[in-house]
Amino acid sequence: MKIEEIRAMDDAAILKSIDDTEKDVMTLRMKNTIGDVENPLTIRNRKRDVARMKTVLSERELKIR
Numbered sequence: 001m002k003i004e005e006i007r008a009m010d011d012a013a014i015l016k017s018i019d020d021t022e023k024d025v026m027t028l029r030m031k032n033t034i035g036d037v038e039n040p041l042t043i044r045n046r047k048r049d050v051a052r053m054k055t056v057l058s059e060r061e062l063k064i065r
Helices: 003-008 011-034 041-064
Strands: none
Touching: 003 041, 011 041
């Protein structure tokens, strides 16, 4: 997910996306321990997506103050 896409979303959508992506990361981690993940880099990319979303939320919070 690109930063422009995240910035276009509203706060509620970002929070829901964070929750969904974190659940997806947990599932991918479990599958990775079993050896069922085709590309383990997807875990890293999803974690980075969560970090980007949290960064956008904190930027918005700082702008409000």
